[in-house]
Amino acid sequence: MAGIGFELKKVVNRGGIFSISQVVFSGAIIVAGPWMISILNITFAQQFLNDFLAGNSEYLIETMVYSYALSLVIFGGFHYPFTRMLSDMIYEKKEKEAFVQTIFFSIIIGGVSFILCRFLLSFLEIPLERPGLYRFSAALFFSAVNVLWIMMLFVSVLKWFYKICLSYAAGAAATQIFIKVLPAETGMEWVILAFALGQIIIILLLLLFSQNEYPGGKERSLKPLFKYLKKYRIMFFIGLFYNAGLWIDKMIFWIFRGTSNGGTILPLYSAYDTTVYLANLAVIPGLIYFVTATETNFYILLKKFLFSLRSSIYRDITIKKYRLMNRAKKDLIDQSLIQAVLMIILILLSPVIAEQLIRSTTPLILNLSISAGFFYLIFLTCLNFHFYLEAYRDAAWVCFIFFGINLSTAIVTVAFPAIPPGAGYILACGISAVYSYYSLKKNIRFLDRKIFINAGAVD
C-alpha cells in the first residue's frame, strides 16, 4: 500500500483543510474500505432493517458475520502469496497477466467457496420457509465475499481508490434496489440474496474497470499462480494465523456463549461481536497516518538503504540502516500517539456509546476493545514492515503468537466468566505488538547480512 500512501502524501503536501479532508476520506476507504463497508452494511441491516423485516435480521447478520469470518480464516492465507505475485507482475509491467491470474484465482476461490458453503449448510437445519433458497443465497454471498477480497487485492495494488469507492457505493445502492425488487418482505432468504447480488455488482464493476484498463492478457495457465503459492507457502501461514488470530476469540465465544436468536442457525455473541467491529473502525485514523506517513517514510529509507548496499562503504550502510530503524520507531510512536488520543476520547465516551450505539455491550468490554485496537495497530504496522523486509518466517511466528494467545485466552475467559470478553484480545494484541516490534528491530539490524547471504545464494 506504499503506492497509495505516496499518492495521498502528495495530496497532503498541497496543504489546506480540503486536501487533508480528502486524504482522511480516501485514506479511510483505502485502509478500511471493505471492512468498513461490511461493518456499515451489518450495522445498517441491524439498525434499520429490523423493523422492515419484523425482527428477523439475525439471519442476515449471522450470514454476513460468518461469511466474513470464515472467508478470511479459510481462504485468507492464500491472499498473501497471491498479493506477492500481483506485486511482482505489476512491477514487471505485466498488468494484463496479473488481471488474468486474478480472474483464474477468483473463479477457483469463488467455486470452491460456493461448494464448500453449500455443502456445510446442507448439514444445518434451516428454520425458514425456503431453506433451499437460503442455502443458495448464503453460499452465493459467501462466494461473492471471497471473490471480492481477491478483486480488492488486485485493484488495491493498482491504486484505484476512487474506482473502489465508486464500486462499493454502487454495490450498496444495488443492494437496496434488489431488496426493493425482490420479495424481501416475504423472507430473509431474499434479503440475503439481495446482499449477495449487491456484492456481485461490486465485483462486476471492478472487473469492468480492470478489463477496460488491461484487456487481452495472454497468459492462459495457472502456472504463475501455483509457482507463487509453492514458493511463498510461508506467506499462506502468515495469512492463516493472522486471520484466525483476529477471529478465533469471537468464534470461541460464539460456540460457548453465543445464542441463536429467534430460532436462527448460527450463534453469535452480540455483546462482544458488534463492540469489536466498531472498535476496529476506531483504528482508521491511525491507519491513515500509517499509509500516508509511517509506511511511506519506511519505504523511502528502506530504498536508500538498499541502494547503499551496492556501492557504499560499510559505515554508510550502517548509518542508513539505523536511520531506517530510528525513523520507523519515531513514526510508530507518532502514529501511536494519534491513536492514543483517539483511544482516550473514546474510552471517556464509552458509557454514552455503550448506551446509545451498541446497546448489547458494556463500557468495560468497549474499553477493552478500543484499547486492544491501539495495540493492534502497532502489531499491524510492525507486521506490515516484516513484509517489506521479506522476513516471512518471523512474520509467521508473530501471527502464530497472536493466534495462540488469542485462542488460549479466549478459552480461559470462557472457563472463568469473571474475566470479561476482550481481555484476552487486548493481551494478544499487546504481546504481539511488543514481539512484532522487537522482531522488526532484529530484522532491520540483520538486514544487510541477510541480503548479502541471499544474494550470494550459493548453497
Place this chain on the structure above:
Amino acid sequence: MSDKKISVCIVLEGSYPYITGGVSAWVQDLIQNLPEIDFKLFTISPEIDQPLRYELPENVVEHRDIVLNKNKKNRDLKKKQKKSLILAMVDFHKKLFSGSSNPIKSIMESYPEEYYPYRDSIKNNNAWQLLTDANRMNNPLYPFSDYFWAWQSAHYMMFTVLGAPAPEADIYHAVSTGYAGMAAMAAKIRHRKTLLLTEHGLYHKEREMEIRKTRMIHGYQRDMWTRMYTRISRICYDNSDRIISLFEENRQKQIALGAEESRTEVIPNGIDIPRFSVKHEKREGFHVGLVGRVVPIKDIKTFIITAKTVIDRIPESIFYCIGPTDEDPGYYEDCKLLVKSLKIEDKFLFTGRANVLEYYNFLDVLLLTSVREAQPLVILEAYCGMVPVVSTRVGNVAELLNFDERFLASSRDAEKLASSILYIHDHPEEMKKITAENFQRVKDRYDIKLLHSTYLKLYRKMAGRSEE
C-alpha cells in the same frame, strides 16, 4: 609385512587428469611407474564433467572430483556444534591476522565432512563482526560489497574443499599448496594419516603473479588475495609431514615462508633417459624448437620475435613451436597473426601435438621463453638428445643450465635470447663439449628411475611400511 597395498590419494587442483602440462605428465608418469601402489585421485575442478586428457592407469582405483561453484547438500549439524565450530574459525582468523601461533588441527578435528559453513558463518554475529572489522581495517574507503564478494569468493571455495569428503588412503599427497593442499590437509587430519606435499612451483607466488597481471582485481583486493594465498601455503607447510620441492632455491623459499627445515627435501624431476637418448643427426639448415603448449605462460610471442631476429641473421633457420595449440585458441590466433605480420610464415611452424623425439633428433637449439616454470622437463629431454638449450631465467632453469649466463635471459628479452642462439650457432665445437656435460648431469641427477624409487621409499616410510 602387510599384504594390503599402500594407497596414496593424490590431491590436485586444476591439472591432472583434465589439463595437460608438466605437472600432469609428472603425475601420470609417477602413477604408471609405481604399480605396487594404489592411487586415488581427489581433484578440484572449476566445472563439472571436464573431459579427461589422460587415460587413467589401472592402479588408479578411485577418482573423486570436487566441483567448485556447484551447490552442495549441506550436512545437518546441531546448532551448538555449528556455533562452536564457527567461533573456533573466528578465533583462528584473529590469531592469523595478529601473526600468533595458530594450529588449525583442532578446528579440522571438529569439522565434519560434507559441512559447508558459508551461510552459517555469515549468520554468526562474531563471524560477521570479524568480516566487517577486517573490511574497516583493510578497505575503509571502498564499497563494502566489493570486499564482501571477494571474501565470499575466496571462502566459498575454501569451505567447499574443506568440507569435501576425501577418499580413504594411507597417505595424502598434495601436488601444490592452495586449495589442493587444504583439501589434503583436511583429509589427513580427519583420517589421521600422513600428508606429503610436493611443490613444482610455489603456488602462492604463481597466484601473486596472476593477481598482479589481472585487471579484474585491483587496489586493496590484490593484497587481500595475495595475503590469503601466502597464508594458505604456510598452513599447508605447518601441517605437512614431508615437503618436497624440485630444486634447492624453492626449498629455501619454503623454509623462508615457515616450512620446518627438517621436513623439507629436494627430489628433482626425472626423465626416462634411454627413451630420450635419441641419436642426434645434423640436418641442413639451423633448427630451433620450443617444446610446450601455445599458451601465454610459455610466451610464444617472445619466441616468435626471437625467431625473427635469428632468421634475419641466419636465413636458413627454421623455428618449430612443438606442442598443442588448442588450449588457448585466442592466443594461438594472436601468435599466428604475429608470425604473419613478421613475414616468417615459411620459417616458423606450429606443429601441434607431436612426438618430441622426432624433433630432438635434429634440433640445433631448444629454446624456452616461459614467463613461469618450475623445473622444466623439456630441458632434461633436450640434454638427453644432446641438444643445447637457451632459456629465460625462471624457476629452476638457471640451475639446469649450470648458471651459464651465455644461455640465460630475462623474461621477454628476445634480443638476449636471439644472441644466445646465435652464439650456439657460431660455436659448434664448444657446444659439443657443453651438451656432453649436460647429458652427464642428467644421468647423475635426473634419472626418472631415481625419482620413482625415491617416492616409493617415501611412500613406504610415510605409511609405516619401511621394511617392505
